[in-house]
Amino acid sequence: xxxxxxxxxxxxxxxxPKVDGAGKADGSGxxxxxxxxxxxxxxxxxxxxxxxxxxxNIDVSAAERLPGVIATLVGAEMPAKYGVIPWTHDEQAxxxxxxxxxxxxxxxxxALDERTAEEALRLIRVDYEPLPALLSAEEALAHPEIKxxxxxxxxxITKEVKLEFGPVDEAIATAAAITRERYQYAGSTHAPIEPHxxxxxxxxxxxxxxxxxxxxxxxxxxxxxxxxxxxxxxVRVIQPLLGGAFGGKSDPFSLExxxxxxxxxxxxxxxxxxxxxxxxxxxxxxxxxxMDVTVALDAGGRISAVDNKILIDGxxxxxxxxxxxxxxxxxxxxxxxxxxxxxxxxxxxxxKPPCGPKRGHGSVQPRFAFExxxxxxxxxxxxxxxxxxxxxxxGEDVETVNGQRITSNGxxxxxxxxxxxxxxxxxxxxxxxxxxxxxxxxxxxxxTAYPVYxxxxxxxGVLVKLDRSGRVAVFSGASxxxxxxxxxxxxxxxxxxxCDPREVTVVAADTDLTPVxxxxxxxxxxxxxxxxxxxxxxxxxxxxxxxxxxxxxDEIELELGTVRGPRGSIxxxxxxxxxxxxxxxxxxxxxxxxxxKLGGNYRGGTIGASPAYSxxxxxxxxxxxxxxxxxxxxxxxxxxDCGKALNPTxxxxxxxxxxxxxxxxxxxxxxxxxxxxxxxxxxLLDYKIPTSLDTPLIDALIVESHDPNGPYGAKEAGEGPLxxxxxxxxxxxxxxxxxxxxxxxxxPQRVLQLLQARVPGQERRTAC
Amino acid sequence: xxxELRINGSVRSLEVEPLKRLLDVLxxxxxxxxxxxxxxxxxxxxxxxxxxGQLVNSCLVAVCxxxxxxxxxxxxxxxxxxxxxxxxxxxxxxxxxxICTPGMIVAGQCFLDSGAAATDEAVREAIxxxxxxCTGYTKIVESIQxxxxxxx
Numbered sequence: 001x002x003x004x005x006x007x008x009x010x011x012x013x014x015x016x017p018k019v020d021g022a023g024k025a026d027g028s029g030x031x032x033x034x035x036x037x038x039x040x041x042x043x044x045x046x047x048x049x050x051x052x053x054x055x056x057n058i059d060v061s062a063a064e065r066l067p068g069v070i071a072t073l074v075g076a077e078m079p080a081k082y083g084v085i086p087w088t089h090d091e092q093a094x095x096x097x098x099x100x101x102x103x104x105x106x107x108x109x110x111a112l113d114e115r116t117a118e119e120a121l122r123l124i125r126v127d128y129e130p131l132p133a134l135l136s137a138e139e140a141l142a143h144p145e146i147k148x149x150x151x152x153x154x155x156x157i158t159k160e161v162k163l164e165f166g167p168v169d170e171a172i173a174t175a176a177a178i179t180r181e182r183y184q185y186a187g188s189t190h191a192p193i194e195p196h197x198x199x200x201x202x203x204x205x206x207x208x209x210x211x212x213x214x215x216x217x218x219x220x221x222x223x224x225x226x227x228x229x230x231x232x233x234x235v236r237v238i239q240p241l242l243g244g245a246f247g248g249k250s251d252p253f254s255l256e257x258x259x260x261x262x263x264x265x266x267x268x269x270x271x272x273x274x275x276x277x278x279x280x281x282x283x284x285x286x287x288x289x290x291m292d293v294t295v296a297l298d299a300g301g302r303i304s305a306v307d308n309k310i311l312i313d314g315x316x317x318x319x320x321x322x323x324x325x326x327x328x329x330x331x332x333x334x335x336x337x338x339x340x341x342x343x344x345x346x347x348x349x350x351x352k353p354p355c356g357p358k359r360g361h362g363s364v365q366p367r368f369a370f371e372x373x374x375x376x377x378x379x380x381x382x383x384x385x386x387x388x389x390x391x392x393x394x395g396e397d398v399e400t401v402n403g404q405r406i407t408s409n410g411x412x413x414x415x416x417x418x419x420x421x422x423x424x425x426x427x428x429x430x431x432x433x434x435x436x437x438x439x440x441x442x443x444x445x446x447x448t449a450y451p452v453y454x455x456x457x458x459x460x461g462v463l464v465k466l467d468r469s470g471r472v473a474v475f476s477g478a479s480x481x482x483x484x485x486x487x488x489x490x491x492x493x494x495x496x497x498x499c500d501p502r503e504v505t506v507v508a509a510d511t512d513l514t515p516v517x518x519x520x521x522x523x524x525x526x527x528x529x530x531x532x533x534x535x536x537x538x539x540x541x542x543x544x545x546x547x548x549x550x551x552x553x554d555e556i557e558l559e560l561g562t563v564r565g566p567r568g569s570i571x572x573x574x575x576x577x578x579x580x581x582x583x584x585x586x587x588x589x590x591x592x593x594x595x596x597k598l599g600g601n602y603r604g605g606t607i608g609a610s611p612a613y614s615x616x617x618x619x620x621x622x623x624x625x626x627x628x629x630x631x632x633x634x635x636x637x638x639x640x641d642c643g644k645a646l647n648p649t650x651x652x653x654x655x656x657x658x659x660x661x662x663x664x665x666x667x668x669x670x671x672x673x674x675x676x677x678x679x680x681x682x683x684l685l686d687y688k689i690p691t692s693l694d695t696p697l698i699d700a701l702i703v704e705s706h707d708p709n710g711p712y713g714a715k716e717a718g719e720g721p722l723x724x725x726x727x728x729x730x731x732x733x734x735x736x737x738x739x740x741x742x743x744x745x746x747x748p749q750r751v752l753q754l755l756q757a758r759v760p761g762q763e764r765r766t767a768c
Numbered sequence: 769x770x771x772e773l774r775i776n777g778s779v780r781s782l783e784v785e786p787l788k789r790l791l792d793v794l795x796x797x798x799x800x801x802x803x804x805x806x807x808x809x810x811x812x813x814x815x816x817x818x819x820x821g822q823l824v825n826s827c828l829v830a831v832c833x834x835x836x837x838x839x840x841x842x843x844x845x846x847x848x849x850x851x852x853x854x855x856x857x858x859x860x861x862x863x864x865x866x867i868c869t870p871g872m873i874v875a876g877q878c879f880l881d882s883g884a885a886a887t888d889e890a891v892r893e894a895i896x897x898x899x900x901x902c903t904g905y906t907k908i909v910e911s912i913q914x915x916x917x918x919x920x
Contacts, residue, residue: 027802243867
């Protein structure tokens, strides 16, 4: 019996407005750079002008003498190596003896203001011995004698993964149709509108607090303590409002260590705000990949073999690179059934800013290659692109060829929705010259089954406390990076406790106050933090009901601040008071997400294993000017199976943002370097990201498959929907003018070149 | 140098360097931190304010150029309650991470005040100088159109 509207109740499934929305809209919300403390210093980083060099000497004495300079810092003062993955600690906050890319951090100055700190940087003298620089994965492979990073055991290889599932060569030999092509994916970067920022302060008792624009407060906490040699219990990391991340703030960064060390040295608060240029050097963006892909179909159009040899350009440090090398292969094995599968992926160290996890980590590039190759193979057999995807659907409650467990799977529904919404049957292959439709599908993880560092503790924890006033406080370590997890926590409290979601306080991402959550990466937050929150709230609801039953009878209904039973109603606050009296202690409960044992029974089989997978299908519509090669993606229909939309507005927002970011990679984004390893135009003037006018109309279509393991059936929505945008656009351009784009971005000059190379008749597409 | 600025309706007299960026004067001297720094090079629009009613990027304006002028920041758009446009952003999901939101709302308000019809094209044109990396602009356009319907 519902007495209030879904919207009012703000419970699961409601389009409840973001709890931090008002502060974002009126400018009162506090981001890291909005923090200021009395006596606060501003620090700046000196960066390497060489792509590869030995450091012979660093002399900071002249900088120290500049009036207004309070302290300088060099790598020798905190030489310990760190990295987000415990097996690849290969970075230093400031280089001690070896710089590996133009922009690598070498020294730091804290001064009364930014301008003085900047001036002081010019007075630091660094003697370098330049070394030959390796600027591509191919070069890094060809020159094992030049060592970009000593962490590499063999040559310049961060990680190589070779896995084979079934007799691939046999399947290829007997295939009815084969595509065998090379695909090249360009590197791109996150470009969050908020530059990285960190502020540190040390109190009189020696406790260090670091506020940082990070999406992984827990890992920053661990690495700060380790590198600075402080007991972790003396270090506190707080994430204020975060102005965009997309994976670009999921490593510990030099600025966090530098502000902390300088605060310890000077006893004064210290801030570093990266310039836009520095954000480009911090990077950790999409890895460039060269992929030699074979897709084989049998006579029935079923995928009998997929083979992928992948060369990954990793940049100067590992970041999450060990995982990248696995994800590039492991995450391709749905939503279609593969008869056999093999991949060989190699991540190379190169003398460029380090790549890392950009939205859709590791799997966006192979997905592009595969979905384009699949289209091409299907075309050879005369099978419609949507039909071939439908025919190869892997199903629900199945295991993939590489041993990943799939539970719910709404991919067929996704295909059906985009087919209908785009008018595919009437329009594909029939739009006339220069216009076309293309389709693609994908699968993504809802968190990884295993934490980044092995441990038996929960991956996510939530503590919920009830006050006598009826106010609910949710303490959660999870990072709201704009995706809206803090809002979901209020909705979960409202759903379970029947409180007014507007009377919930969320205390989040503060390592002193909140239980640990691993961070906002791998699309794990809603799934894992959501389950932890639900568990805590369920425990409290049981106590509330038991206490309230004395007054209102059994069969209690909790809804929007009222506790109703057969003998009457009391307010939520009254129920809290009754429960507190019955308990004899303040009311609180905790919940945790515990790791499930998942994955294939082979080395690496657990990487890519997720408690649930999301599925997506896109249809893109394009217009191509065949005279100039200039093209435009006018509309993308994106259907995404998120299990259950806990808040449809937020889910749509994730789908729309993903589609935009994928389309951007297809259209214009690329990290371009000169012969010396200098990044061209590290600015938003030169590195173009789409404006409102460059972005297609996006139709976000939600599919709910109700996953048995997710919180209320939910799965991820933040990364999966990016994947199909790029191949759907490439396939649409093929439909429009018969060319196959295999290299990103699809610059008009590339399109024009392919148009000019067409043989007579090729422009006539094969309508199936 | 002593300068007088009309900030959000009240006259402020400030001792500042004449070439200091208006953005820094707002954020540091006046603690109006709702105006954000995204790029510092006039590309992203996170620092957008109204200067005598014109939409400008405050990172490209030296404070001396604003002397005697009227400056309206995000803080000056609303008093105790959110404006219809701000409310629309909250309700329609126009803000995700929120860092572009103040600039986006200043640009959106400037557009609404112009009285132009809020077609999809016109709204997209009006916010073309403000970059958002989260939303794909869909819900931002919806937020502005929703506010246009509410207020006109």
